[in-house]
Amino acid sequence: GAVVSQHPSRVICKSGTSVKIECRSLDFQATTMFWYRQFPKQSLMLMATSNEGSKATYEQGVEKDKFLINHASLTLSTLTVTSAHPEDSSFYICSARAWDSGYTFGSGTRLTVV
Amino acid sequence: AQTVTQSQPEMSVQEAETVTLSCTYDTSENNYYLFWYKQPPSRQMILVIRQEAYKQQNATENRFSVNFQKAAKSFSLKISDSQLGDTAMYFCAFANAGGTSYGKLTFGQGTILTVHP
Numbered sequence: 252g253a254v255v256s257q258h259p260s261r262v263i264c265k266s267g268t269s270v271k272i273e274c275r276s277l278d279f280q281a282t283t284m285f286w287y288r289q290f291p292k293q294s295l296m297l298m299a300t301s302n303e304g305s306k307a308t309y310e311q312g313v314e315k316d317k318f319l320i321n322h323a324s325l326t327l328s329t330l331t332v333t334s335a336h337p338e339d340s341s342f343y344i345c346s347a348r349a350w351d352s353g354y355t356f357g358s359g360t361r362l363t364v365v
Numbered sequence: 366a367q368t369v370t371q372s373q374p375e376m377s378v379q380e381a382e383t384v385t386l387s388c389t390y391d392t393s394e395n396n397y398y399l400f401w402y403k404q405p406p407s408r409q410m411i412l413v414i415r416q417e418a419y420k421q422q423n424a425t426e427n428r429f430s431v432n433f434q435k436a437a438k439s440f441s442l443k444i445s446d447s448q449l450g451d452t453a454m455y456f457c458a459f460a461n462a463g464g465t466s467y468g469k470l471t472f473g474q475g476t477i478l479t480v481h482p
Contacts, residue, residue: 292475294456294473294474295456297469297471300469344408344410346470354460354470356410358408
């Protein structure tokens with residue numbers, strides 16, 4: 252089946268630094284990837300839609316300059332949290348559409364900003 | 366915009382019994398997909414079952430089945446013969462098959478299911 256590899260699984264960074272999270276489709280080409288944020292025991296909130304070769308589409312209320320998304324190839328999308336602050340601490344998950352109507356998810360990244 | 370509502374924040378069931386998780390949604394679209402995802406403590410999202418809106422027949426995957434009522438915009442999940450490994454958070458999700466929001470998944474609030482031995 253389609254697999255999305257997400258790294259790192261956990262990261263701790265200092266306030267003010269930037270962190271990059273990678274999502275890679277291993278056995279298929281993902282023209283579109285989705286980035287979600289999830290707080291404990293809550294639902295997944297869509298942050299942005301990443302399209303290969305074009306600018307990402309951000310959901311209302313998501314700061315484009317803080318959450319930089321790059322989808323430079325058909326197998327790799329990255330989310331960079333810039334100038335991270337403790338309120339950015341969360342669980343981030345990526346997802347890709349592997350085939351018609353099918354979605355596969357990365358294993359998630361737990362970000363802690365200290 | 367589409368909305369998905371799960372009205373049961375938490376549910377519990379005894380092992381081997383049956384439990385039903387409810388989900389309602391709101392959309393003006395006619396062509397769409399509905400999903401149930403499971404998120405165990407590992408937080409890996411796992412697809413449980415999928416339903417295409419144009420199919421009248423309810424989807425079934427082993428112990429998991431859905432009751433899809435398109436007119437009522439209801440999509441409940443029935444888990445039969447519950448197992449301890451079914452303990453997880455369950456999300457109902459909606460995706461348009463076309464239009465400007467094509468491909469986006471909209472999730473419900475989630476239901477935490479605990480299976481007791």
